[in-house]
Amino acid sequence: MIAKNLQIVRGDLLLSDPLDFTVESGQILHVQGHNGAGKTTLLMMLAGLLPVVGGSTLLWADAKPSAWPVLYIGHRMGINSTLSVRQNLEFLHALNSETLIQLPSALEAVGLVGYEDTPVAQLSSGQKRRVALARLWLTSLSSELWLLDEPLTALDQVMVERLCQQLQAHTKRGGRVILTSHQSLTIPCQILNLAEYSASAFIEDDSLLSNEDRI
Numbered sequence: 493m494i495a496k497n498l499q500i501v502r503g504d505l506l507l508s509d510p511l512d513f514t515v516e517s518g519q520i521l522h523v524q525g526h527n528g529a530g531k532t533t534l535l536m537m538l539a540g541l542l543p544v545v546g547g548s549t550l551l552w553a554d555a556k557p558s559a560w561p562v563l564y565i566g567h568r569m570g571i572n573s574t575l576s577v578r579q580n581l582e583f584l585h586a587l588n589s590e591t592l593i594q595l596p597s598a599l600e601a602v603g604l605v606g607y608e609d610t611p612v613a614q615l616s617s618g619q620k621r622r623v624a625l626a627r628l629w630l631t632s633l634s635s636e637l638w639l640l641d642e643p644l645t646a647l648d649q650v651m652v653e654r655l656c657q658q659l660q661a662h663t664k665r666g667g668r669v670i671l672t673s674h675q676s677l678t679i680p681c682q683i684l685n686l687a688e689y690s691a692s693a694f695i696e697d698d699s700l701l702s703n704e705d706r707i
């Protein structure tokens with residue numbers, strides 16, 4: 493993943509000066525910044541959920557053409573409280589026969605064995621986050637880039653350590669990770685501190701706006 497001259501923009505709010513970064517195969521980028529700095533916005537831009545303006549991003553040239561190589565787990569985690577743990581994972585991950593076999597070990601990895609048929613509404617906040625994170629044990633290099641927004645929130649220390657191990661296993665396989673967190677990570681990673689690129693202005697010059705914004 494290469495970003496060049498990227499400006500973080502939410503609506504008509506310009507949140508950062510142009511920034512550059514590269515996340516090579518095997519690397520983790522930890523995006524830091526205060527509340528409202530634009531971390532979630534940046535991840536959503538990289539996931540293609542918000543328009544990229546004032547710069548460019550490029551996925552890597554050798555991405556497998558058969559699979560969308562990005563897995564995004566956002567703040568809201570995308571889980572449905574009325575569905576069970578198993579139903580959520582089936583829906584979120586489009587389980588096929590290969591990943592279905594991995595489901596028990598993924599649930600074991602996130603400590604949710606025995607909760608398969610429990611509605612997510614009946615889980616604690618940390619357990620809900622574990623449901624979302626179970627996807628990291630169900631994915632392989634078909635999702636080479638993991639974009640994780642505050643994955644450590646609400647997790648206990650044991651789960652934080654397991655998650656860090658899973659991130660390292662992913663990078664050892666050649667994967668890439670970009671995550672946001674207000675906590676320090678105990679694993680090797682590059683830091684992108686948005687405080688160094690801080691900007692706060694309303695966009696008046698519409699040259700920064702994407703075509704989508706102009707419509």
Ligand SMILES: Nc1ncnc2c1ncn2[C@@H]1O[C@H](COP(=O)(O)OP(=O)(O)OP(=O)(O)O)[C@@H](O)[C@H]1O
Nearest residue numbers: 502503505507525526527528529530531532533534
């Ligand atoms: N849905 C939205 N519509 C318009 N502006 C928004 C929206 N969500 C966030 N913003 C604004 O965009 C800015 C950046 O928000 P963002 O969520 O990216 O920050 P963050 O760094 O992830 O913050 P936090 O650490 O609190 O999660 C904030 O000033 C916020 O007010």
